[in-house]
Amino acid sequence: MPKSFIPFLTAIALLASLLGATPAFAGKTLDAIKARGQLVCGVSTGVPGFSAADSSGTWTGMDVDICRAIAAATLGDADKVKYVPLVSQARFSALQSGEVDLLSRNTTFTLTRDASLGLSQTAVVYYDGQGFLVPVKSKIRSARQLKGLTVCVQAGTTTEKNLTDFSKSQNLNIKPVVFEKIEAAEGAYFSGRCAAYSTDASGLASTRNKVAKNPADHQILPELISKEPLGPMVRRGDEDWTAVVKWTVYGLLEAEENGITAANVDTLKANSKDPVVARLLGTGDDTGKLLGLDKDWLARAIKVTGNYGEIFERNVGPHSALQLPRGLNNLWNKGGIQYAPPLR
Amino acid sequence: MRDPGTRWRSLLYQALVLAALLALLFWLAHNTREQMQARSIHSGFDFLLDRAGFDIGESLIPYNADAAYWRAFAVGLGNTVCVALPGVLLATLLGTAIGLGRLARNVLLRALCGVYVELLRNIPLLLQLLFWYLLSTRILPDVAAPVQLGPLELSKAGLSFIQTPGATAADAVDRAGGFAPSLSPEYLALLFGLVTYTASYIAEVVRAGIASVPAGQREAAQALGLGARQVLRLVTLPQALRLIVPPLTNQYLNLIKNSSLAVAIGYPDLVSISNTALNQSGRALECMAVIVAVYLSLSLLTALTMGLANRRAALRAR
Numbered sequence: 119m120p121k122s123f124i125p126f127l128t129a130i131a132l133l134a135s136l137l138g139a140t141p142a143f144a145g146k147t148l149d150a151i152k153a154r155g156q157l158v159c160g161v162s163t164g165v166p167g168f169s170a171a172d173s174s175g176t177w178t179g180m181d182v183d184i185c186r187a188i189a190a191a192t193l194g195d196a197d198k199v200k201y202v203p204l205v206s207q208a209r210f211s212a213l214q215s216g217e218v219d220l221l222s223r224n225t226t227f228t229l230t231r232d233a234s235l236g237l238s239q240t241a242v243v244y245y246d247g248q249g250f251l252v253p254v255k256s257k258i259r260s261a262r263q264l265k266g267l268t269v270c271v272q273a274g275t276t277t278e279k280n281l282t283d284f285s286k287s288q289n290l291n292i293k294p295v296v297f298e299k300i301e302a303a304e305g306a307y308f309s310g311r312c313a314a315y316s317t318d319a320s321g322l323a324s325t326r327n328k329v330a331k332n333p334a335d336h337q338i339l340p341e342l343i344s345k346e347p348l349g350p351m352v353r354r355g356d357e358d359w360t361a362v363v364k365w366t367v368y369g370l371l372e373a374e375e376n377g378i379t380a381a382n383v384d385t386l387k388a389n390s391k392d393p394v395v396a397r398l399l400g401t402g403d404d405t406g407k408l409l410g411l412d413k414d415w416l417a418r419a420i421k422v423t424g425n426y427g428e429i430f431e432r433n434v435g436p437h438s439a440l441q442l443p444r445g446l447n448n449l450w451n452k453g454g455i456q457y458a459p460p461l462r
Numbered sequence: 463m464r465d466p467g468t469r470w471r472s473l474l475y476q477a478l479v480l481a482a483l484l485a486l487l488f489w490l491a492h493n494t495r496e497q498m499q500a501r502s503i504h505s506g507f508d509f510l511l512d513r514a515g516f517d518i519g520e521s522l523i524p525y526n527a528d529a530a531y532w533r534a535f536a537v538g539l540g541n542t543v544c545v546a547l548p549g550v551l552l553a554t555l556l557g558t559a560i561g562l563g564r565l566a567r568n569v570l571l572r573a574l575c576g577v578y579v580e581l582l583r584n585i586p587l588l589l590q591l592l593f594w595y596l597l598s599t600r601i602l603p604d605v606a607a608p609v610q611l612g613p614l615e616l617s618k619a620g621l622s623f624i625q626t627p628g629a630t631a632a633d634a635v636d637r638a639g640g641f642a643p644s645l646s647p648e649y650l651a652l653l654f655g656l657v658t659y660t661a662s663y664i665a666e667v668v669r670a671g672i673a674s675v676p677a678g679q680r681e682a683a684q685a686l687g688l689g690a691r692q693v694l695r696l697v698t699l700p701q702a703l704r705l706i707v708p709p710l711t712n713q714y715l716n717l718i719k720n721s722s723l724a725v726a727i728g729y730p731d732l733v734s735i736s737n738t739a740l741n742q743s744g745r746a747l748e749c750m751a752v753i754v755a756v757y758l759s760l761s762l763l764t765a766l767t768m769g770l771a772n773r774r775a776a777l778r779a780r
Contacts, residue, residue, distance in 0.1 A: 207737050211746050214503060235744045236503035268519070268619070273725070273734065274741040282517040282527045293519045295648065296734060298725040302592075306728060309599040310618050311647065354502055 147219055147352070147359035148192065148410055156198050159185035160218035163203045163300070166324045167434040167442075168224045168244075177201045180433045181222040184243055184350055187419035188220065188366050191411060196422040205299070206274035210235050213353060220363060222350040224318065226276045236354045241367035243349045244434075245446040245455060247342030248280045249319040251326060254337050256313060261288075261341040268293045270312035272303045277317050280344040304329050314339075318346050323440045362409050369416040371458035372398055373425035375449055380424035387417055398461055405461055416461075426456065494747070509743045510535070516738055518730050520646055531739055538735035539756055545653055545731065546718045546760070552657045553717060554710075557664025564669045575665065582662035588723055590659055595651035595727040602647065620646040648729035652721065660717045667713065671706035672698055703775040711768035715761050722757075732756055 151157050161169035161181055169179040177199075186196040204212050204223060213221045214236055224246075225231075227239040250269070252258045261284070271277045273296045285292040295312055297303040304325050307315035315325065319342060326333045349367070352360050373379075376395050378386055387399040396402030399420075400413035409415070423429055430447060434440045448454025498505045510532040517527050522540040525533060563575035582590070599618060603609055608617035615624050622644030675698050683697040724731035733753060740749040 207741055210744065214501065230742075230744060234504040236498070236501040270728070273737045278516045278738055279742060282515060285517065286527060292517070294517050295519050295646075295728045296730060296738065297728045298734070298737065302726060302728065305596065306599055309596065310604060311599040 147356045148362060151192060151219055155193065156200050157185060157189040157193065157220065158200045158202060158218045160204045160209055160212050160221040160223055161185070161201050162223045163205055165224060165300075165321060166328050167320065167438065167440040168324070169201075169203075169222070171201070171203075178433070180243060180429055181224060181350075183423040183429045183433065184222045184367065185220065187370060187423045188363060190418040190422045191366050191369075191415040192362060194418060196419075206272065207298075210237060213237060213351060216353070219359070220350055220352055224321070224348045225351055226318075226346045226348055227351075228276060231351070237351050238354045238360050240350050240352060240360060240364040241458075242347040242456075243367060244320060244347075246318040246320050246346040246348050248277060248316060248344040248346060249322055249342050250314040250316050250339040251307070251322045251336050252314045252339060254335050258313065258339070261314075261339050261343065262290070264292050264314060265290045266293070267313035268295050268311070269314045269316050270295050270297065270303045270307040271316050272296070272300045273298050275317070276344070276346065281316055284343040300325075318348070320348075320434065320440070320442055323434075323442055327439050327441075358410055362411065365405075365409060365461065366416070366419060367426075368458035369398065369419065369461060370423070370426040370429065371449070371456055372461050373416070373420050374427040375451070375458070378420055378425055379428060380421055383417055383420045403462065503744075505745065505748065507745075507748055509745050509748070512743070514739065514742070516742060518735060519728075520649065520730060531743065534735050534739055535732070535752055535756075538730065538732035541730055541735075542718075542721055542724075542732045542756075542760075545649065545656065545721050545724070545729070549653055549656045549660070549717050549721065550714050552653070553660040553664055553713070556657060556661035557713075558668050560661060560665035561668025561672070564665060565672060579662045579665050582659055583666075587655065587659050587720055588726060591652060591655040591723055591727055594655045595648065598647045598651050618647065620644050620648075621650060646729070648724070648727050651727055652724050652729045652731075656717055656720060659720075660713055663713050663716070664710065667706055667709045668702075670709075671702035671704075674705050675701045700775075704777055707768060707772045707775050711765060711772075714764050714768065718760050718764060719757060 159182075161177065161179075164170045165179070167179055169177060169181040171177050182201070185199050185201070189199045190196040202212065202218050204218075204221075209221055209223055209225065210231070212218050221237075222243075224244070226246075227242065231237060232239050250261050250264070258264065269281060269292050271281060271294055278294060278296060281292060281294055284290070295303075295306060297306065300317075304315065306312055308329055315322070317325070319338060322338050326336050326338070330336050350363055352363055373383075376392070376398060378395060378398065383399065386395055387401060390396055390399070390401075393402055397405060399417045400406060400415070404413050406413045406415040424432070427449075430444065431437060434442045436443060444454065446455050448456065450457035495505060511530050513527075514529055514531045514534040515527050516534070518525055518534065518537050520541065521537045522544055523533075523537060525537045560575045560578055563571050564579070566572050566575075602616060602618045605617045605619045608615035608619075610616075610624065613623060614621055679697055679701065680693055683693045688696065721731055722733040725734040725737060728734075736749045736753050740746055743749070
C-alpha cells in the first residue's frame with residue numbers, strides 16, 4: 119500500500135504497543151539494550167552528512183556517529199546498532215511505542231515536542247536554522263523577494279510552520295507545496311515547480327550536493343528564518359537512559375575541549391597526568407558507575423567516532439562533501455555556542 | 463414458521479455479541495487513554511480548536527494560518543471532494559466511451575481501447591501519478607513564459623486565467639483575498655491520473671454490462687426498425703445499467719480512497735493536511751481517527767447515493 123499509510127501503520131503500532139500494557143519503561147531502557155546486545159536507533163531515510171546508508175548498506179553521518187558512540191559506551195561495540203529509517207511523520211510514534219531506543223534523526227527541539235509527546239530532548243548535536251535554496255539564475259538574492267511565490271517543503275517537520283510564520287511576519291504570502299517524501303519535494307524544486315526549496319540549512323547543503331546536476335547553479339539565501347537545535351530524543355520517564363544519551367554527547371564535546379582525539383585517546387589514557395583528562399577517560403574518578411556503565415565508557419566512544427570536532431569535520435565540515443562551516447557549532451571558547459556541562 | 467424459543471435465543475446471541483463488541487471497543491479506548499496518560503502523551507480532540515499555524519497552498523474555503531485545526535481539516539475535506547467529484551464524473555464519461563469503443567465494429571478503435579485498458583489498469587496508480595506529475599513539472603514552460611490557450615495560460619504554476627499585464631501573481635492574490643482562480647499542476651496531475659486510471663476499470667464494467675444483454679434483445683429492436691443509437695439508448699443501456707451500477711459504485715469508492723495518494727505529489731488533500739496537523743499537534747491517533755471518519759462518511763454517502771441510483775435502474779416487475 120502507498121506510503122501515505124505509514125503514519126496510519128505507526129498509529130496502529132502505537133496502539134498495539136499501548137494495549138500490551140507493559141509497565142512503564144522507567145530505568146529499563148539501558149537494561150533492555152544490554153540484554154538485547156543491540157541499540158535500536160531511529161534515523162532519517164537519507165540525509166547525507168547526518169544519516170544515510172551507502173550502496174553497501176553502511177550507515178554514516180553525524181546522527182549515526184552519535185548512535186555509534188552510545189553503542190560503544192553502553193555495549194562496548196559501535197557496530198551493535200540497528201538502524202531504523204523513519205519518515206518524519208512516523209518518527210515520534212516509533213519512539214513512543216518503543217520501536218526504537220533513541221531517535222537520532224536531525225530532529226528539532228521544541229516546546230510542543232518536549233511537553234506533549236511523552237518524549238525528552240537530550241543534548242544539542244547540531245545548531246541549525248531554516249533557510250532557502252534558490253536557482254542562481256532566478257535573481258532572488260534575499261528571502262524577502264519570495265513574495266507570492268511557491269516554496270517546496272517536506273511534510274511533517276517544523277519547516278511548514280516556520281515558513282508560515284516568516285511569510286506572515288514579512289507579509290510575503292508564500293505558497294507552500296507540501297510533499298510527503300523529501301525526494302519528491304526536492305524533485306519538484308529541481309524541475310522548476312517552486313521558486314525555492316526550504317528546510318534546515320544543513321539539509322539544503324546536503325540536497326544541493328546530492329541532487330543538483332551542478333551544485334554551483336543553486337545558492338542558499340543568507341537569511342536563516344528559525345532556530346533549529348537538532349539532537350537525539352528519548353522516551354520520557356527513563357531519566358537514567360536520558361542521562362546516558364545526554365552525557366555521551368557532552369563527553370564528546372568535553373573530549374574536543376580537552377584535546378582528546380580518536381588517535382591519541384590510548385596514549386592519553388596511559389600517560390596523561392591531567393586530572394580532567396583522567397576523569398574523562400576513566401583512569402581517575404569513575405563517572406561510568408554513576409550512569410550505570412563501566413569506567414571506560416567515554417574512552418571507547420572517543421576511540422570509535424573521535425571527539426565532537428572530528429565527527430563534525432568528517433561528516434559535514436569544510437573538507438567534507440557538504441562543506442558546512444563550523445559556525446555556531448564551534449566550541450564556546452572558539453566562537454561557537456557548543457558548551458558542555460563538566461563531567462565530574 | 464420458527465418457534466418463539468429459537469427466535470428469542472437468536473436474539474439473545476446477537477445481543478451478547480453486540481455487548482462483547484462494545485465492551486472490546488470500550489476497553490480499547492480506555493486502555494489506550496490510560497497508557498497514553500501514563501506516558502504523559504497528551505490526547506483528546508480539544509486541539510481541533512487550537513490555532514493551526516501552518517499555511518495551505520490551495521483552498522476552496524477562506525483559510526489562513528490563524529484558523530483552527532478543524533478548519534484546516536475542512537480545507538482538506540474540501541480539496542478531497544474537489545478532486546473526487548469531478549474525478550467521478552470525468553472517469554464515468556471517459557470509461558463509458560472506452561467501454562463502448564471496446565465493443566465497436568471498427569477494429570482499430572476496438573484495439574486502441576483494449577490497449578488503453580490493459581496499459582492503464584496494470585500499472586500501479588502511485589507510479590502513474592508520479593509520472594504525470596513529474597512529466598507536467600518537467601515539460602511545462604516556466605512561470606515567466608506561459609503558453610496561452612485562449613483565455614487561459616499554462617505554466618509550471620498551473621492553469622490560470624491570463625492576468626492583466628503588469629500585475630504580478632502576488633498582487634492578484636491580494637486582490638482576490640487570498641483566492642486566485644487557478645488550478646495547480648498538483649491538482650491537474652492528480653485529477654488526470656485518477657480519471658484515466660479509474661476509467662480503465664469503468665470501461666470494463668460498462669463493456670461487461672452491455673455484453674450481458676442478450677443479442678436477441680438488440681436484434682429484436684433492430685427488427686422493429688430502431689436505429690443504432692436508439693437501440694443503445696432505449697434497449698441495451700437500460701438493461702445493462704442494472705449490471706453496471708453496483709460495480710460502478712465500487713469504482714467510485716476506489717477513486718475517492720485513491721485520492722489520498724495526493725500526498726505523494728504535493729496536493730493538499732485531507733491526508734496531506736492531516737499529516738501536517740499530526741506532526742504539529744502530536745495527536746497521532748486523533749488525526750488518524752479524523753481521516754477514518756471522513757473517508758468512511760464520504761464512502762457511505764457515495765454508497766447511499768448509488769444505492770438510490772441502483773434502485774431506479776433495477777428491474778421493475780410490472
